[in-house]
Amino acid sequence: MTTPFDRRHGRPTDGEEHDWQETSRRNARSVQTTVGWIFWDPGAVARYEARGLPGPLGYIASRGAPLAPAGAEALTAAFGSISSAGIALTFDLLKGDAAAFRDFWQARDEAVDEGLRRYAPGIVDPLVEMGPALWSAVDRLPRLGRVLFGATVSMPRPPNPLLSGWHAVNAIREWRGDTHWALLAAAGLTSSEASIVHNAWLGYEDDWLSRSRGQTETEIDEGWDSLARKGFAAERRVLPNALRLRQQLEDATDELAVLPWQLLGRGFSVRFAERLEPACELLLARVDKTAGPNYQPASRVRERYRSPEESEGR
Template sequence: MSREMWLRFEIYHDVVYAPEASLVAKELGCRGGWMGYFGTRSAPLGAASPEVVTAAFFNFHPQMVAKAVPQVWSVASPERFLQARLEIVDAALRRMLGADVAGLEEMVTLAASAAAGVSPGGRVLGAANQALPPPVEPHLALWQSCSTLRESRGDGHVAALVAAGLAPCEALVLFTADKGLDPAYMRRMRGWSEQEWKEAEAALVDRRLLTGGGLTVAGRELRAEVERWTDMAAAAPWQALGAGPTARLRDLMTPVVQRLSELNESMKVNPMALNPAEIVA
């Protein structure tokens, strides 16, 4: 159930990266889309330093983060970026779903209960999002709960990667090889140089997790183990909510996220996005 719910709240959360994000970032005065990304995603942490953002986000090169942070806080305050991301989500959801979403009020109640079950210990981004006041508008309140669940799961995933002994670039190399993604694109998306990528590959080869032909058996097993640990670490909100209410939220969200996955342009160009085909009614 932890995995099934992730497939749903992740897609609802991802509307914050819809095309409306570029428009809002430009209005704020951000220099490029990445400044808007780092500003909106890290805003719950306050005016965080580049070191804090790098640690929390895990797989970005420190220099890539430093190009945007802390300068982003001179463009707009964290409070303004919190408002901006709700503006993005509001515009994107109204465009993609319209004003009438079946079962929205019930989804808001169930998702809020699940988000309240997030344990803040060791979950920096999850706890920071959980501490934010819920928006008044139901579709935005649902998004905020989904964001708390999403970032909390991400915090647990980072913990699993650390426990597996994977450095940030190594984790990205392993993920890229596992998913058959383009290394050059992934380096560009996270700021790692070709030399740093090669060094990470060499470290994984030394651990017998990677070969010239892709992941070894041990590499595939470690990737699977990391995902299993992540699912286990993300189970508490659903255990607190209960099996019946969780299944009800899953069923209510399924048609909504299927619609979003069809329309969200950012998902279509992002190789790290979820596969909508995995969502079944």
Template sequence: MTDVTPALAREAWRLAEPLHAMIYFAPEVRERFAALGVPAGTDYFASRGAALGPVGPAPVVATFYNFNPALVARALPAAWEIVTPAAALAARLDAAGAALTRGLGDAVGSPEMAEAAELARRAAESAGAYAAGRALFAAHADLDWPQAPHLVLWHAQTLLREFRGDGHLAALLVAGVSGLQSIILHAASGKANAGFLRSSRGWSTEQWADEAAALRERGLLTGDELSDQGRALRDGLEADTDRLAAPAYQVLGADGAARLAELARPLSRTLVKAGFLAPAMPPRR
């Protein structure tokens, strides 16, 4: 079995990611949480944070990393007076199933879906051997697996996303980059809108400006753009993230990881073309 390179692991994750990430945009999520009485905005922290249990804001601030603590504190622990973590997880899974069925139609029951789900599950389950230091991944990995193949694929990609994300946070910590600084650098790369990132994460213009100034002092920004040093830092962070994520895919071998990417590509493309990742509501990463 040929080893999975960090680049191939990244490709397998990237091409499957829309199958998970649509959950941050799908109206089915808001509908289900509204029916439970959970306010808009709070539903994000309740749904993704529910795997941690009925926690207050601190564990979510720590593991989500780039949100203003004041924003999180408005949602938690108040959400748990309205809905239990178990009910929040059930609502999220139900919304995922409904959204994927709406977006993919008959493909949710296809042989390709079943094969992709089996490959992704193998990768996600194998990642458990590398769970040390990955709190958000470990919390989600402790949940029961769904039965339907399209939900198995969604849950597996959820685990692989959180596994990768936890590794990314480790790289940011080593580099001395705070949560707010990380999204400022992301915006400066030209890959995201600064105003959108700032508002969706709950930061004020003053807080953003102060941290941008700190990054300029470090030589990482020139004006509002990345300096050469900043680009090198971001490239290094991405390389470290890819390297830390790769162990999850080794169980598949290079052929299996490539096959997962091949199977996920048309499914993800269908969702993207149908607007399932359009920011009708702020995406959270």
């Protein structure tokens, strides 16, 4: 399926009949899972604690290392919904030392290499074999407006073939993430608003997602108040128009994020799905064990949101 966007920008379509948006949606789950399981893994947390930071702040330091020289405000802007207070505290504890941030980056690499081989050994060969092609696509992705992605790909690529493949997947994840946050910003949503609406779209208990990302009660209250002023919430309940918007933003992300897969080609994209999904099921089970079933929602299959009118067939 070729969209007007494809034709305008000359994307390789690799066949008129292929549903690239569905490929984007499907492979986004494996991309998220291949990377995201490490956020709560005890192997990573132990390494962060040995370096003086608790797990959540170690996550900020390790993921944020490429952008650390730009400072806490830049990282807050790039991370989107992660606690600005947590990011500021991380910079304070590490004294803004970029080398200290890179040490946490290296610690995460150690935990990734160890954890993948132990908990999902079936992912090792695919990442090693597919890594060079993944990097070839990453190198052709546009940088414009994607700051965290741009900073991430500027980091040295590890000689370890497994880690190299993992980092290529991580780069694709950050590219999609930057794209998604650009869409949310264009829709006029703030960090706290976005978390509240996303939480409702997922069907989670009240304010769970906001709190899991370290947002304060004041920030959450402000988010509810501003959503109400915009007509997206009433009496601390997200309204259907906000949920429709959230689904539209997800669909737009899937559409814009087809580019890595089109660059890789249909055959490669299908093999990526088929070879990584079984191992990613093991990694997602690892998330359930180390964090809980609400975490890493982007890895989980879910039905598209349908408004009450759509559900009733009107």
